[in-house]
Amino acid sequence: MNQTLSFVLDPVKLDxxxxxxxxxxxxxxxxxxxxxxxxxxxxxxxxxxSEFPGAxxxxxxxxxxxxxxxxxxxxxxxxxxxxxxxxxxxxxxxFIRFLEKLTGISGLLPDPHFIGGGIHQILRxxxxxxHADFNRHPLLPLDRRLNLLLYLNEDWRExxxxxxxxxxxxxxxxxxxxxxxxxxxxxxxxxxxxxxGHPDPLKCPQERTRKSMALYYYSNGRPEEESSPEHGTLxxxxxxxxxxxxxxxxxxxxxxxxxxxxxxxxxxxxxxxxSLKRRV
Numbered sequence: 410m411n412q413t414l415s416f417v418l419d420p421v422k423l424d425x426x427x428x429x430x431x432x433x434x435x436x437x438x439x440x441x442x443x444x445x446x447x448x449x450x451x452x453x454x455x456x457x458x459s460e461f462p463g464a465x466x467x468x469x470x471x472x473x474x475x476x477x478x479x480x481x482x483x484x485x486x487x488x489x490x491x492x493x494x495x496x497x498x499x500x501x502x503x504f505i506r507f508l509e510k511l512t513g514i515s516g517l518l519p520d521p522h523f524i525g526g527g528i529h530q531i532l533r534x535x536x537x538x539x540h541a542d543f544n545r546h547p548l549l550p551l552d553r554r555l556n557l558l559l560y561l562n563e564d565w566r567e568x569x570x571x572x573x574x575x576x577x578x579x580x581x582x583x584x585x586x587x588x589x590x591x592x593x594x595x596x597x598x599x600x601x602x603x604x605x606g607h608p609d610p611l612k613c614p615q616e617r618t619r620k621s622m623a624l625y626y627y628s629n630g631r632p633e634e635e636s637s638p639e640h641g642t643l644x645x646x647x648x649x650x651x652x653x654x655x656x657x658x659x660x661x662x663x664x665x666x667x668x669x670x671x672x673x674x675x676x677x678x679x680x681x682x683x684s685l686k687r688r689v
Contacts, residue, residue, distance in 0.1 A: 416449070417498065418501070418504055423504070424506075424507065424510065427508075427510035428510070430443045430445065431511050434512060438584050438585075439577045439584040440578075440597060440598055440600065440602065441512065442597030443511070444594070448593070449495075449594075454559075454561065454592050455563075457489070457491050457561065458563070459491075460489030460490070460491055461489070461528065461620055462487065462489075464530060464532060467482060468484070468487065469482050469530070474656055475652040475653050475656050476540070476644045477536065478531070478534065478537075480530040480531070481527060481528065481529045482528050483526065483527035484527075492528065492622070496523065496622070499519070500521065501519075512598065514554055514555065516629060518627045518628060518629070519626060520546065520625055520627060524548065524625075526622075526623040526624050526625050527623065528620070528621070528623075529620070529621045529622070530618050530619065530620050531607065531611055531619040532611070533610075533611050533612070533614070534610045534611060536606075536607055537607045537608070538645070538652070539574065539604050539645045539646075540643055540644045540645060541601050541643040541645075542556065544599075544600075544601065544640055545640075550629070553626075554628050555599060555625065556595075556596070556626075557596050557623065557624045557625075557626070558596075558621055558623055560591060560592070560593045560595075561620040561621060562619060562621075563591040565590045569611065569613035569619075570612045571607055571611050572607065573585075573607055574586050574587075574606060574608060575587075575605050576605065577604075578602040578604070580645050580646070600635050601637050608647060608650075642657075644657055
Protein backbone atom coordinates (compact mmCIF):
# COMPACT_ATOMS: atom_id res chain seq x y z
CA MET A 410 0.00 0.00 0.00
CA ASN A 411 1.13 3.52 -0.70
CA GLN A 412 0.36 4.79 2.80
CA THR A 413 0.85 3.37 6.25
CA LEU A 414 -2.16 1.41 7.41
CA SER A 415 -4.11 3.64 9.73
CA PHE A 416 -5.47 1.00 12.07
CA VAL A 417 -5.92 -2.64 12.92
CA LEU A 418 -8.84 -4.08 14.85
CA ASP A 419 -8.31 -3.69 18.57
CA PRO A 420 -9.06 -6.99 20.38
CA VAL A 421 -9.52 -5.20 23.72
CA LYS A 422 -12.11 -2.80 22.31
CA LEU A 423 -13.87 -5.63 20.49
CA ASP A 424 -14.02 -7.65 23.70
CA UNK A 425 -15.54 -4.67 25.50
CA UNK A 426 -18.16 -4.28 22.75
CA UNK A 427 -19.05 -7.96 22.90
CA UNK A 428 -19.45 -7.80 26.67
CA UNK A 429 -21.53 -4.64 26.43
CA UNK A 430 -23.94 -5.82 23.73
CA UNK A 431 -24.25 -9.61 24.01
CA UNK A 432 -27.31 -9.53 26.27
CA UNK A 433 -29.07 -7.00 24.04
CA UNK A 434 -28.15 -9.10 21.01
CA UNK A 435 -29.73 -12.24 22.44
CA UNK A 436 -32.93 -10.45 23.51
CA UNK A 437 -33.46 -8.37 20.35
CA UNK A 438 -36.66 -8.71 18.32
CA UNK A 439 -37.69 -9.97 15.85
CA UNK A 440 -34.49 -12.07 15.89
CA UNK A 441 -31.09 -11.68 17.54
CA UNK A 442 -29.31 -8.60 16.22
CA UNK A 443 -27.40 -5.51 17.27
CA UNK A 444 -26.75 -2.05 15.81
CA UNK A 445 -23.41 -0.49 16.75
CA UNK A 446 -22.63 3.09 15.74
CA UNK A 447 -19.11 4.50 15.31
CA UNK A 448 -17.89 0.94 14.91
CA UNK A 449 -14.47 1.76 13.43
CA UNK A 450 -12.14 4.77 13.49
CA UNK A 451 -13.89 7.23 11.20
CA UNK A 452 -10.73 8.30 9.35
CA UNK A 453 -9.91 4.68 8.54
CA UNK A 454 -13.39 4.05 7.17
CA UNK A 455 -13.19 7.23 5.09
CA UNK A 456 -10.14 5.72 3.39
CA UNK A 457 -12.35 2.81 2.39
CA UNK A 458 -15.05 5.20 1.20
CA SER A 459 -12.53 7.22 -0.83
CA GLU A 460 -11.70 4.19 -2.99
CA PHE A 461 -15.25 2.80 -3.26
CA PRO A 462 -15.83 2.21 -7.00
CA GLY A 463 -18.55 4.01 -8.90
CA ALA A 464 -21.38 2.25 -10.69
CA UNK A 465 -19.41 2.12 -13.96
CA UNK A 466 -15.86 1.84 -12.67
CA UNK A 467 -15.69 -1.94 -12.22
CA UNK A 468 -17.40 -5.03 -13.56
CA UNK A 469 -20.14 -5.23 -10.92
CA UNK A 470 -22.43 -8.21 -10.49
CA UNK A 471 -25.79 -6.72 -11.46
CA UNK A 472 -29.08 -7.89 -9.93
CA UNK A 473 -32.18 -6.58 -11.66
CA UNK A 474 -35.43 -8.48 -11.21
CA UNK A 475 -38.73 -7.95 -9.36
CA UNK A 476 -37.12 -8.56 -5.96
CA UNK A 477 -33.84 -6.68 -6.25
CA UNK A 478 -32.07 -3.91 -8.08
CA UNK A 479 -28.53 -3.61 -6.81
CA UNK A 480 -24.82 -3.99 -7.55
CA UNK A 481 -22.29 -6.19 -5.78
CA UNK A 482 -18.69 -7.30 -6.09
CA UNK A 483 -16.49 -9.92 -4.44
CA UNK A 484 -13.64 -9.54 -6.95
CA UNK A 485 -10.60 -8.66 -4.84
CA UNK A 486 -8.69 -7.40 -7.89
CA UNK A 487 -11.36 -4.72 -8.38
CA UNK A 488 -11.58 -3.65 -4.73
CA UNK A 489 -9.24 -1.03 -3.28
CA UNK A 490 -6.37 -1.83 -0.94
CA UNK A 491 -7.88 -0.34 2.20
CA UNK A 492 -11.16 -2.12 1.53
CA UNK A 493 -9.44 -5.47 1.02
CA UNK A 494 -7.44 -4.99 4.20
CA UNK A 495 -10.61 -4.33 6.17
CA UNK A 496 -12.38 -7.34 4.64
CA UNK A 497 -9.43 -9.55 5.57
CA UNK A 498 -9.53 -8.25 9.15
CA UNK A 499 -13.23 -9.07 9.37
CA UNK A 500 -12.26 -12.65 8.48
CA UNK A 501 -9.51 -12.78 11.11
CA UNK A 502 -9.30 -14.80 14.32
CA UNK A 503 -9.49 -11.57 16.33
CA PHE A 504 -12.82 -10.67 14.79
CA ILE A 505 -14.22 -14.20 14.89
CA ARG A 506 -13.62 -14.31 18.65
CA PHE A 507 -15.53 -11.05 18.99
CA LEU A 508 -18.47 -12.43 17.02
CA GLU A 509 -18.56 -15.64 19.02
CA LYS A 510 -18.64 -13.77 22.33
CA LEU A 511 -21.23 -11.28 21.07
CA THR A 512 -23.62 -13.85 19.59
CA GLY A 513 -22.97 -16.94 21.69
CA ILE A 514 -22.36 -18.97 18.51
CA SER A 515 -19.21 -21.07 18.80
CA GLY A 516 -17.14 -22.54 16.00
CA LEU A 517 -17.74 -19.68 13.55
CA LEU A 518 -15.91 -19.74 10.25
CA PRO A 519 -15.38 -16.86 7.78
CA ASP A 520 -15.91 -17.09 4.03
CA PRO A 521 -12.64 -16.53 2.13
CA HIS A 522 -14.64 -16.19 -1.11
CA PHE A 523 -17.01 -13.48 0.23
CA ILE A 524 -19.84 -15.15 -1.73
CA GLY A 525 -22.90 -12.91 -1.69
CA GLY A 526 -20.91 -10.36 0.33
CA GLY A 527 -18.00 -8.03 -0.40
CA ILE A 528 -19.11 -4.54 -1.39
CA HIS A 529 -22.66 -3.56 -2.32
CA GLN A 530 -24.08 -0.47 -3.99
CA ILE A 531 -27.67 0.59 -4.67
CA LEU A 532 -28.52 3.46 -7.01
CA ARG A 533 -31.53 5.76 -6.80
CA UNK A 534 -34.64 3.64 -7.35
CA UNK A 535 -32.90 0.45 -6.30
CA UNK A 536 -34.11 -1.95 -3.60
CA UNK A 537 -33.80 -5.40 -2.07
CA UNK A 538 -37.10 -6.99 -1.06
CA UNK A 539 -37.62 -8.70 2.28
CA HIS A 540 -36.02 -12.14 2.40
CA ALA A 541 -34.25 -14.80 4.43
CA ASP A 542 -30.82 -15.70 3.10
CA PHE A 543 -29.54 -18.89 1.56
CA ASN A 544 -28.70 -21.33 4.35
CA ARG A 545 -25.68 -23.25 3.05
CA HIS A 546 -22.41 -22.15 1.54
CA PRO A 547 -22.51 -23.01 -2.19
CA LEU A 548 -18.90 -24.23 -2.29
CA LEU A 549 -18.24 -25.50 1.25
CA PRO A 550 -20.25 -27.87 3.51
CA LEU A 551 -21.10 -25.13 5.99
CA ASP A 552 -24.24 -23.57 7.49
CA ARG A 553 -24.77 -19.82 7.29
CA ARG A 554 -25.16 -18.32 10.78
CA LEU A 555 -24.41 -14.58 10.80
CA ASN A 556 -24.61 -11.46 8.63
CA LEU A 557 -22.54 -8.33 9.14
CA LEU A 558 -23.39 -5.09 7.33
CA LEU A 559 -21.23 -1.97 7.56
CA TYR A 560 -22.60 1.23 6.02
CA LEU A 561 -20.48 3.88 4.29
CA ASN A 562 -22.98 6.69 3.71
CA GLU A 563 -21.91 10.06 5.11
CA ASP A 564 -24.53 12.77 5.64
CA TRP A 565 -27.31 10.31 4.85
CA ARG A 566 -30.76 11.80 5.41
CA GLU A 567 -33.91 10.11 6.63
CA UNK A 568 -35.78 11.13 3.49
CA UNK A 569 -33.27 9.27 1.28
CA UNK A 570 -34.66 6.00 2.60
CA UNK A 571 -32.61 2.84 2.23
CA UNK A 572 -33.54 1.62 5.71
CA UNK A 573 -32.70 -1.96 6.59
CA UNK A 574 -36.00 -3.46 7.75
CA UNK A 575 -36.31 -6.44 10.09
CA UNK A 576 -39.65 -8.26 9.87
CA UNK A 577 -41.52 -10.62 12.15
CA UNK A 578 -41.49 -14.34 11.51
CA UNK A 579 -45.08 -14.31 10.23
CA UNK A 580 -44.36 -11.28 7.98
CA UNK A 581 -47.15 -9.33 9.66
CA UNK A 582 -45.09 -6.31 10.72
CA UNK A 583 -41.76 -4.53 10.46
CA UNK A 584 -40.13 -4.64 13.89
CA UNK A 585 -37.07 -2.46 13.20
CA UNK A 586 -36.00 0.15 10.61
CA UNK A 587 -32.30 0.99 10.53
CA UNK A 588 -31.00 3.98 8.58
CA UNK A 589 -27.77 3.08 6.69
CA UNK A 590 -25.62 5.90 8.07
CA UNK A 591 -21.84 6.08 7.95
CA UNK A 592 -19.94 3.73 10.28
CA UNK A 593 -23.08 1.94 11.48
CA UNK A 594 -22.58 -1.81 11.85
CA UNK A 595 -25.46 -4.28 11.96
CA UNK A 596 -24.90 -7.89 12.97
CA UNK A 597 -27.69 -10.48 13.06
CA UNK A 598 -28.29 -14.22 13.21
CA UNK A 599 -29.48 -15.87 10.01
CA UNK A 600 -32.16 -18.56 9.95
CA UNK A 601 -35.04 -19.40 7.63
CA UNK A 602 -37.05 -16.71 9.46
CA UNK A 603 -34.62 -13.83 9.81
CA UNK A 604 -36.57 -11.74 7.30
CA UNK A 605 -34.83 -8.51 6.35
CA GLY A 606 -34.18 -6.22 3.42
CA HIS A 607 -34.30 -2.72 1.92
CA PRO A 608 -37.69 -3.09 0.21
CA ASP A 609 -38.65 0.43 -0.88
CA PRO A 610 -37.01 2.18 -3.84
CA LEU A 611 -34.13 4.44 -2.83
CA LYS A 612 -34.94 8.17 -2.89
CA CYS A 613 -31.46 9.68 -2.60
CA PRO A 614 -30.24 12.31 -5.09
CA GLN A 615 -29.24 10.93 -8.47
CA GLU A 616 -25.53 11.46 -7.81
CA ARG A 617 -25.58 9.53 -4.53
CA THR A 618 -25.73 5.79 -3.85
CA ARG A 619 -26.27 3.52 -0.86
CA LYS A 620 -22.89 1.91 -0.14
CA SER A 621 -22.12 -0.96 2.21
CA MET A 622 -19.81 -3.84 2.99
CA ALA A 623 -21.23 -7.27 3.78
CA LEU A 624 -19.71 -10.36 5.36
CA TYR A 625 -21.28 -13.70 6.20
CA TYR A 626 -20.15 -16.27 8.74
CA TYR A 627 -20.71 -20.01 8.92
CA SER A 628 -20.42 -23.06 11.14
CA ASN A 629 -20.07 -26.80 10.59
CA GLY A 630 -23.63 -27.70 11.59
CA ARG A 631 -26.26 -25.73 13.48
CA PRO A 632 -28.90 -26.33 16.19
CA GLU A 633 -31.42 -28.97 15.18
CA GLU A 634 -34.35 -26.58 15.59
CA GLU A 635 -32.81 -24.30 12.95
CA SER A 636 -32.01 -27.03 10.42
CA SER A 637 -33.76 -27.25 7.07
CA PRO A 638 -33.05 -28.57 3.58
CA GLU A 639 -30.61 -26.49 1.56
CA HIS A 640 -32.25 -23.53 -0.15
CA GLY A 641 -31.47 -20.24 -1.88
CA THR A 642 -32.76 -16.82 -0.91
CA LEU A 643 -36.36 -16.91 0.36
CA UNK A 644 -38.03 -13.70 -0.79
CA UNK A 645 -41.25 -12.65 0.96
CA UNK A 646 -44.21 -10.43 0.17
CA UNK A 647 -45.07 -7.71 2.67
CA UNK A 648 -48.76 -7.25 3.51
CA UNK A 649 -50.48 -5.82 0.43
CA UNK A 650 -47.37 -6.30 -1.74
CA UNK A 651 -47.21 -8.40 -4.90
CA UNK A 652 -44.43 -9.19 -7.34
CA UNK A 653 -43.52 -12.18 -9.48
CA UNK A 654 -41.34 -14.51 -7.40
CA UNK A 655 -40.89 -16.86 -10.37
CA UNK A 656 -38.84 -14.18 -12.14
CA UNK A 657 -36.43 -13.66 -9.24
CA UNK A 658 -32.80 -14.74 -9.55
CA UNK A 659 -31.94 -16.35 -6.22
CA UNK A 660 -28.31 -15.69 -5.26
CA UNK A 661 -25.77 -16.95 -4.65
CA UNK A 662 -24.71 -18.68 -7.82
CA UNK A 663 -21.41 -20.59 -8.02
CA UNK A 664 -18.64 -18.36 -9.34
CA UNK A 665 -18.69 -18.09 -13.11
CA UNK A 666 -15.54 -18.51 -15.18
CA UNK A 667 -15.54 -14.74 -15.75
CA UNK A 668 -15.77 -14.05 -12.00
CA UNK A 669 -12.98 -16.53 -11.23
CA UNK A 670 -10.73 -14.85 -13.81
CA UNK A 671 -11.50 -11.41 -12.35
CA UNK A 672 -10.59 -12.58 -8.84
CA UNK A 673 -7.09 -13.59 -9.95
CA UNK A 674 -6.20 -11.04 -12.64
CA UNK A 675 -3.65 -8.52 -11.29
CA UNK A 676 -5.38 -5.22 -10.42
CA UNK A 677 -3.19 -3.18 -12.80
CA UNK A 678 -4.26 -5.40 -15.72
CA UNK A 679 -7.95 -5.18 -14.75
CA UNK A 680 -7.76 -1.39 -14.37
CA UNK A 681 -6.21 -1.05 -17.83
CA UNK A 682 -8.92 -3.28 -19.32
CA UNK A 683 -11.77 -1.34 -17.67
CA SER A 684 -10.26 1.99 -18.72
CA LEU A 685 -10.08 0.80 -22.34
CA LYS A 686 -13.64 -0.59 -22.12
CA ARG A 687 -15.00 2.78 -20.89
CA ARG A 688 -13.34 4.63 -23.77
CA VAL A 689 -14.81 2.26 -26.31
